[in-house]
Amino acid sequence: MAREKTSIDWSQYSLRKIDFTIVLVFHLLAIAGIFYITWSSALAAVVLWVFTGMLGITVCYHRLLCHKSFETYPIVRAIHLFAAALSFQRGPLTWSKHHLRHHQNSDQEDDPYFPQHGFWFCHIGWVIFKRKARYKKSFELPQHIKNDRLNLFFEKYNLPIFALSLVALYLIGGVEFVLVAGFLRVVLVLHFTWLVNSWSHRFGYRNFSTTDESSNSPLVAILAFGEGWHNNHHMYPRSARHGMQAWEFDPSFYWIKALEFCGLAWNIQTTTVKAKRLAEQNAQKA
Numbered sequence: 001m002a003r004e005k006t007s008i009d010w011s012q013y014s015l016r017k018i019d020f021t022i023v024l025v026f027h028l029l030a031i032a033g034i035f036y037i038t039w040s041s042a043l044a045a046v047v048l049w050v051f052t053g054m055l056g057i058t059v060c061y062h063r064l065l066c067h068k069s070f071e072t073y074p075i076v077r078a079i080h081l082f083a084a085a086l087s088f089q090r091g092p093l094t095w096s097k098h099h100l101r102h103h104q105n106s107d108q109e110d111d112p113y114f115p116q117h118g119f120w121f122c123h124i125g126w127v128i129f130k131r132k133a134r135y136k137k138s139f140e141l142p143q144h145i146k147n148d149r150l151n152l153f154f155e156k157y158n159l160p161i162f163a164l165s166l167v168a169l170y171l172i173g174g175v176e177f178v179l180v181a182g183f184l185r186v187v188l189v190l191h192f193t194w195l196v197n198s199w200s201h202r203f204g205y206r207n208f209s210t211t212d213e214s215s216n217s218p219l220v221a222i223l224a225f226g227e228g229w230h231n232n233h234h235m236y237p238r239s240a241r242h243g244m245q246a247w248e249f250d251p252s253f254y255w256i257k258a259l260e261f262c263g264l265a266w267n268i269q270t271t272t273v274k275a276k277r278l279a280e281q282n283a284q285k286a
């Protein structure tokens with residue numbers, strides 16, 4: 001399944017010095033956090049892992065904003081955008097731009113994660129290196145993302161909100177909370193998100209013959225709240241349900257269904273492998 005790795009022409013890339021420094025400092029602080037783990041700081045980290053990783057990144061940035069998989073009230077979206085701001089994965093416009101460009105060019109030259117350069121470049125290299133060549137295909141963020149006031153607010157104040165969350169963690173639990181529930185949790189959630197781009201385009205099984213190399217990985221699905229069913233997702237990007245077979249555990253979808261149960265989500269897009277294959281067969285017969 002894994003594609004041929006091409007050698008990297010480093011003259012085509014420049015180091016993003018600020019991003020590299022931030023990534024390095026965050027990793028050093030995360031490593032320091034390992035020595036400060038206590039029951040209370042670990043519990044805070046787990047709660048924030050779910051709050052930021054699932055509500056913020058997978059449910060809000062990915063399924064709600066990028067793919068319009070369901071609709072909800074502005075106040076519910078604002079709470080989820082706040083959760084995403086605490087993940088330190090940039091604002092909703094920037095995150096969506098990277099992700100939608102990935103869908104537009106999956107595993108091709110214009111894929112912003114540079115899959116042609118192997119696992120690590122695709123995992124973290126794209127964060128710290130900038131490609132000098134311009135993208136060949138033009139790309140526009142959809143109106144519902146770039147012209148929305150809430151999205152623009154959280155794009156602008158993303159870093160101050162994150163910084164305030166560290167202050168809050170310090171006031172609640174001191175240095176150990178900042179290092180464990182702050183930096184260690186942020187770095188782990190970053191890697192869990194990056195695994196969707198790297199691991200889930202290399203290892204795992206495929207339910208569908210998509211034109212890219214996306215795959216379904218149970219490990220990534222657990223770490224990233226259902227995002228590991230990435231081959232299903234590339235086949236049917238609008239579906240709020242990524243785990244399309246009964247055993248494909250998808251907590252982000254269960255959260256969206258819980259919102260629906262409470263009257264807070266509607267117009268949920270779903271499909272299953274069975275339904276999708278049936279539709280394909282019918283299309284072939286027609």
Ligand SMILES: [Zn+2]
Pocket residue numbers: 102106196197201214230234
């Ligand atoms: Zn992908």
Ligand SMILES: [Zn+2]
Pocket residue numbers: 062066067099103233237
């Ligand atoms: Zn997507």
